[in-house]
Amino acid sequence: MSCWNxxxxxxxxxxxxxxxxxxxxxKTHKPDEDPEGFAVLHAHYKQALKTKPxxxxxxxxxxxxxxxxxxxxxxxxxxTDQNIIEQLKIELSKAEQPIVQYIxxxxxxxxxxxxxxxxxxxxxxxxxxxxxxxNFETEWRRLKTKIDHVLIFPQKAAHKNSWSFLEDNEAxxxxxxxxxxxxxxxxxxxxxxxxxxxKQRAIAAxxxxxxxxxDRKVLLEAQFGYEKVLQLLGNSKSExxxxxxKWSSNxxxxxxxxxxxxxxxxxxxxxxxxxxxxxxxxLALITNLIGLEHFLLEYALIRGIVMYLILAPILEASPLQxxxxxxxxxxxxxxxxxxxxxxxxxYLRTLCFALSTVGFKLTLWINFxxxxxxxxxxxxxxxxxxxx
Amino acid sequence: xRIIGIDLGTTNSACSFWKDGKPxxxxxxxxxxxxxxxxxxxxxxxxxxGEAAKHRLVSHPSRTTSVFKRYxxxxxxxxxxxxxxxxxxxxxxxxxxxxxxxxxxxxxxxxTQAVISVPAYFNDxxxxxxxxxxxxxxxxxxxxxxxxxxxxxxxxxxxxxxGAQFLILDMGGGxxxxxxxxxxxxxxxxxxxxxxxxxxxxxxxxILVEKYLDDHRxxxxxxxSTERQQIIEALNKAKHQLTFDKSVTIKSIHKAQGEPxxxxxxxxxxxxxxxxxxxxxxxxxxxxxxxxxxxxxxxxVLVGGATRMPMFRSLISKMFRxxxxxxxxxxxxxxxxxxxxxxxxEKNSDLDDIVLTDVCPYTLGxxxxxxxxxxxxxxxxxxxxxxRNSTVPTSIVKTLCTASDNQTxxxxxxxxxxxxxxxxxxxxxxxxxxxxxGPEGQETVDVRxxxxxxxxxxIDVAVNSTNKTYQKTIFNHSDLLSVKELSSSKAxxxxxxxxxxxxxxxxxxxxxxEKFYESTLGNKRNYIGNxxxxxxxxxxxxxxxxxxxxxxxxxxxLDELExxxxxT
Numbered sequence: 001m002s003c004w005n006x007x008x009x010x011x012x013x014x015x016x017x018x019x020x021x022x023x024x025x026x027k028t029h030k031p032d033e034d035p036e037g038f039a040v041l042h043a044h045y046k047q048a049l050k051t052k053p054x055x056x057x058x059x060x061x062x063x064x065x066x067x068x069x070x071x072x073x074x075x076x077x078x079x080t081d082q083n084i085i086e087q088l089k090i091e092l093s094k095a096e097q098p099i100v101q102y103i104x105x106x107x108x109x110x111x112x113x114x115x116x117x118x119x120x121x122x123x124x125x126x127x128x129x130x131x132x133x134x135n136f137e138t139e140w141r142r143l144k145t146k147i148d149h150v151l152i153f154p155q156k157a158a159h160k161n162s163w164s165f166l167e168d169n170e171a172x173x174x175x176x177x178x179x180x181x182x183x184x185x186x187x188x189x190x191x192x193x194x195x196x197x198x199k200q201r202a203i204a205a206x207x208x209x210x211x212x213x214x215d216r217k218v219l220l221e222a223q224f225g226y227e228k229v230l231q232l233l234g235n236s237k238s239e240x241x242x243x244x245x246k247w248s249s250n251x252x253x254x255x256x257x258x259x260x261x262x263x264x265x266x267x268x269x270x271x272x273x274x275x276x277x278x279x280x281x282x283l284a285l286i287t288n289l290i291g292l293e294h295f296l297l298e299y300a301l302i303r304g305i306v307m308y309l310i311l312a313p314i315l316e317a318s319p320l321q322x323x324x325x326x327x328x329x330x331x332x333x334x335x336x337x338x339x340x341x342x343x344x345x346x347y348l349r350t351l352c353f354a355l356s357t358v359g360f361k362l363t364l365w366i367n368f369x370x371x372x373x374x375x376x377x378x379x380x381x382x383x384x385x386x387x388x
Numbered sequence: 389x390r391i392i393g394i395d396l397g398t399t400n401s402a403c404s405f406w407k408d409g410k411p412x413x414x415x416x417x418x419x420x421x422x423x424x425x426x427x428x429x430x431x432x433x434x435x436x437x438g439e440a441a442k443h444r445l446v447s448h449p450s451r452t453t454s455v456f457k458r459y460x461x462x463x464x465x466x467x468x469x470x471x472x473x474x475x476x477x478x479x480x481x482x483x484x485x486x487x488x489x490x491x492x493x494x495x496x497x498x499x500t501q502a503v504i505s506v507p508a509y510f511n512d513x514x515x516x517x518x519x520x521x522x523x524x525x526x527x528x529x530x531x532x533x534x535x536x537x538x539x540x541x542x543x544x545x546x547x548x549x550x551g552a553q554f555l556i557l558d559m560g561g562g563x564x565x566x567x568x569x570x571x572x573x574x575x576x577x578x579x580x581x582x583x584x585x586x587x588x589x590x591x592x593x594x595i596l597v598e599k600y601l602d603d604h605r606x607x608x609x610x611x612x613s614t615e616r617q618q619i620i621e622a623l624n625k626a627k628h629q630l631t632f633d634k635s636v637t638i639k640s641i642h643k644a645q646g647e648p649x650x651x652x653x654x655x656x657x658x659x660x661x662x663x664x665x666x667x668x669x670x671x672x673x674x675x676x677x678x679x680x681x682x683x684x685x686x687x688x689v690l691v692g693g694a695t696r697m698p699m700f701r702s703l704i705s706k707m708f709r710x711x712x713x714x715x716x717x718x719x720x721x722x723x724x725x726x727x728x729x730x731x732x733x734e735k736n737s738d739l740d741d742i743v744l745t746d747v748c749p750y751t752l753g754x755x756x757x758x759x760x761x762x763x764x765x766x767x768x769x770x771x772x773x774x775x776r777n778s779t780v781p782t783s784i785v786k787t788l789c790t791a792s793d794n795q796t797x798x799x800x801x802x803x804x805x806x807x808x809x810x811x812x813x814x815x816x817x818x819x820x821x822x823x824x825x826g827p828e829g830q831e832t833v834d835v836r837x838x839x840x841x842x843x844x845x846x847i848d849v850a851v852n853s854t855n856k857t858y859q860k861t862i863f864n865h866s867d868l869l870s871v872k873e874l875s876s877s878k879a880x881x882x883x884x885x886x887x888x889x890x891x892x893x894x895x896x897x898x899x900x901x902e903k904f905y906e907s908t909l910g911n912k913r914n915y916i917g918n919x920x921x922x923x924x925x926x927x928x929x930x931x932x933x934x935x936x937x938x939x940x941x942x943x944x945x946l947d948e949l950e951x952x953x954x955x956t
Contacts, residue, residue: 016551
C-alpha cells in the first residue's frame with residue numbers, strides 16, 4: 001500500500017508507531033512550506049490509521065504464500081472468529097440486562113478514574129458532591145417514567161413545551177447520560193407503531209433540537225439503520241422549520257426559468273384561436289339544429305373574442321397554467337417569481353392582452369424589438385411565459 | 389525581522405513575542421499585560437486606547453466604544469466617535485496600532501510583521517477583516533491562528549504528556565470555541581473544532597443588566613448612555629465578584645434604585661440557563677465529529693476569562709465528570725500561544741521540531757438546484773465541497789454541470805454552513821462562469837476550493853470545454869472595502885493622532901477621576917472635582933518631579949475611593 005511508502009515504515013497496526021512515523025515525516029513536509037506534500041502525507045496517515053489488522057495480514061501474505069502459512073492463518077482466523085462470536089455472546093447477554101444497570105456500571109468505573117486525581121481541592125469536592133447527590137440510577141428511572149408518560153399522548157408530545165423538563169434535568173448535562181437518554185427516546189419513537197408517521201416526525205422534530213439529532217445522524221444510523229432514521233428525521237437537517245408535509249399542487253415552478261420564444265407564443269395563441277373557431281363552429285352547428293342560425297352566425301367573431309377573454313384567464317389561473325395551445329407547446333404562465341398566478345392577476349393579464357392587441361400595429365413592433373422576448377402585455381401585467 | 393504575536397480580544401488584547409525559547413508577553417505603556425479593547429476620542433481629537441478609554445466609557449460614552457470585535461466582518465457597522473465615523477475594522481486597527489507601538493518601545497526596533505489570533509469559528513469575512521485591520525495598522529499579517537489552537541500550543545509544549553488528547557474550551561468576552569487537540573512527538577494536531585461566535589462573557593453580563601433593569605422597572609430606552617455605562621460597569625464588577633462570593637450587594641448606581649441590590653449565584657445561574665445550554669452544543673458537536681467518547685479525553689483545558697465563572701466550571705465538570713484544568717492564566721494563554729506561532733514563523737531553531745496542523749471548523753460548499761423544491765420555500769440545496777474538520781491546508785475539486793438546455797452561464801454561489809438548504813447557511817460570495825450553449829448536463833466546470841493555513845478561502849473555476857478559468861479570493865460584499873475606500877481609510881487613520889505614550893499614565897488617572905466624578909454625588913463629587921483640577925494645574929506646570937509626586941498621591945486617593953466603591 002502506498003501509504004506505508006510515504007510514511008517510510010512497514011505496514012503496522014500500531015497507532016503509536018504510525019503517529020511517530022507521521023511526525024518525523026511531517027518535519028520535511030510542513031503544512032505551510034509544502035502544502036501539496038502535506039496533503040498527500042496527511043491523507044496517507046489517515047489511511048494508515050484506519051487500517052484494520054486483517055487487511056495487513058492479507059497484504060503480507062500476498063507476497064509469499066507457502067501452504068503452511070495459509071493453514072496457520074486459517075487456524076488463526078477461525079480462532080478470532082470464535083473469539084468474535086464469544087464476544088458477541090457476552091454483549092448480547094449484557095444487552096439482555098436492564099438498561100439501568102448498564103448505566104450504573106459505566107458510572108462506577110469513571111468514578112474510580114476520578115478518584116485517582118484527588119489533589120484539586122474545591123472543585124473536585126463539588127463534583128464529587130454532585131455525583132453523590134445525583135444518583136444516576138434513580139435519576140434515569142424518574143426520567144424514563146416522565147418520558148414514557150409524555151409519549152403516551154402523541155398530540156402532547158409533538159409540542160416542544162411538554163419536553164421542557166428535559167432542559168431542567170441536572171443529570172442530562174452529563175454527555176454520556178444524555179447520549180443514552182437520546183438513544184432510548186429514539187428507540188421509543190421508532191416503536192410507536194400506532195401513531196401516524198407525520199406525528200412521529202413532529203415529535204422527532206420537537207425532541208431533535210434538544211438531543212441534537214441532526215448532528216448525531218451518523219451515530220443514530222449506525223445504531224438503528226439508515227432507513228429508520230431517514231423515516232423519522234427526514235432528509236432535512238434543520239428540524240423545527242419543517243412541519244408535517246401537506247398536500248399541495250405544483251404552485252411553484254422549480255428548475256431554471258427559461259423564457260419561451262416569441263414564435264412559440266405566437267403559435268400557441270394561433271392554436272387557441274383555432275380551438276375557439278372550432279368551438280364556435282360546433283356551437284353554430286348545435287344552434288343551427290335548434291333553429292337559431294341567423295342570430296348566432298353573425299356575431300360569431302365577437303362571441304369568439306368574448307369567449308377567449310373569459311375562458312383564457314380561468315385556464316391560466318388553473319393548475320393547467322395556460323390555455324390548451326400553451327399546454328400543447330409545453331409553456332406556461334407564472335408570475336415573476338415562478339408562482340402560479342391567481343384569477344385576478346390572470347384577468348389583468350388578459351385585459352392587458354386585449355388592450356395591446358387593439359393597437360395591434362404598434363405592439364407588434366414593440367414586441368419585435370424587445371430583447372428578452374417578453375411581450376407587452378406580459379410586461380404590463382408582470383407575468384412571464386416560460387417552459388414547463 | 390521580529391514577528392510579534394497579538395491576541396486581539398473582544399474585551400482585552402495582549403501582545404507577545406518569542407524570546408530565548410519561551411513566549412514573553414509585552415507590557416503596555418501602563419506596564420500592564422492586558423490592554424482593554426476600547427477606543428475613544430478625547431476633546432482635542434486625539435485617540436485614546438486601552439485603560440484610559442475604558443474609564444471614559446462612563447464619562448464620555450458618546451466618544452468611546454468597546455466590543456467592536458463582535459461586528460467585525462459584518463455589513464454596515466459604523467461607529468460615531470466625536471466627529472469621525474469608524475468601521476469595526478478601523479477600530480480594531482487602532483487597537484493593533486497601539487499594541488504595535490508598545491511592542492516597538494519594548495523591543496527597541498521597528499515591528500512590521502505579526503501573527504494575530506482569531507476565534508476558531510470566525511468565518512472567512514471575519515478573518516479577512518481581521519487581516520485587513522492588521523494591514524491598516526501597518527503590520528503584515530504573517531498568519532492568522534485560531535485562538536484555541538494557540539492555547540493548545542502552550543499546553544502542548546509545556547504541560548501535557550506526549551500522546552495526550554485534550555479538549556480546549558475557550559470562552560472569551562464575545563466568542564466560544566471548542567477544539568479537540570492531540571499532541572504527539574512534536575506534532576500538535578487539531579482533530580475537530582467548533583464554536584459559537586456570539587457567546588461569551590458579554591452575554592452573561594447582558595443577562596445581569598437585564599435582570600437589574602427588570603428589578604427596578606427601568607426602561608432601557610430611556611437610559612442615558614452615561615447611566616447605562618455606569619450600570620454595565622458596576623454589574624461587570626459584580627459578575628467578577630460572583631466568582632468568589634456566593635452573593636454580591638451593589639450600592640445605588642441608578643436613581644431608580646432606592647436600596648442596595650443583591651444578586652446571588654443561584655439566581656444568576658438560573659437566568660443564564662439558556663446560555664449554559666448553548667455551551668453544550670459545540671462541545672457535543674466536536675466530540676461527535678472527532679468520533680471520540682468523553683472518556684478518551686485526557687484533559688479538559690479552560691481558556692479565556694469567562695471560563696472563570698463557577699457556573700461554567702460546574703457545567704463542564706458535570707458534562708465530563710471530571711475537574712477541568714486551567715493552570716495558566718486564562719486571559720494570557722492565547723497571547724502566549726500566538727507568540728509560539730510567531731516563533732515558528734521566525735523559524736526559530738528551538739521550535740524546529742514543532743509542527744502544527746489545524747482544521748477548517750465549518751463546511752464550505754456551493755449552491756445547487758433543488759429538484760424536490762415543489763413550493764419554492766426551500767430554495768437551493770447546499771453541496772459541501774470542503775467538509776468541516778478537514779485538515780488544512782486543503783484543496784478539493786468538485787465538478788458541476790449545467791442544469792438546463794442552452795444555459796450560457798453558471799452562477800456559482802459560495803456558502804458556508806452545515807444546513808442542507810443554502811438559505812440557512814452563510815453566503816460568502818459569488819462567481820459567474822460563462823459556458824458555451826449545449827444540452828443539459830453537457831457543459832461541466834471544475835470548482836476548486838483551496839483553504840489555506842490562515843483560514844482564508846480561494847475559489848478556482850475552470851470550464852472544461854473552453855479551458856477558461858475564473859478565480860476568486862472571497863471578498864465579502866459587505867465590510868471589506870474597495871481599493872479606493874481602503875486608501876481613504878488609510879489616509880483617515882494616518883491623520884489620527886494617538887495620544888502620546890509618555891503622558892498615558894496621567895491620562896488614565898484623569899479618566900478615572902472623571903469617571904468617579906460622574907458616578908458620585910454631593911461632597912464626594914466636589915472633592916474629586918477639586919483634586920482633579922489641582923492635578924491638572926500641576927500637569928500644566930510641566931515640572932516633572934512634581935508631576936510624578938502628585939500623580940502618585942492622586943492615584944492612591946483614587947484607589948481609596950475605589951475601595952469604598954460599589955460593593956457594601
